[in-house]
Amino acid sequence: MRIWQGHLKIYRKRQKKTLIHLFTAAHSKATSETRKQVVHEMEKESTQKVKTASEQFLDAFSNSAKGKWSKAAHETFKETGKTLEKLN
16 A cells, blocks of 8 residues: 555656646747747837838938939948848
């Protein structure tokens, strides 16, 4: 009888550990995945804001600047815009 009680205690202890591990690990993984999604969305939003601001600046710059140096700057801004598109 005592042998069975000992085995039963060991079994209960293992069962408790397993349940705790399953609930804790599942919650932790869900929290981690949620954080990853939030960060990913924030990155996309930030990139889009920078891209929009860059396009607006390029339009305003194109309308106001004249001369040879402005053409070179305009091309540089275009290249930067292409780089931002690759980030998405």
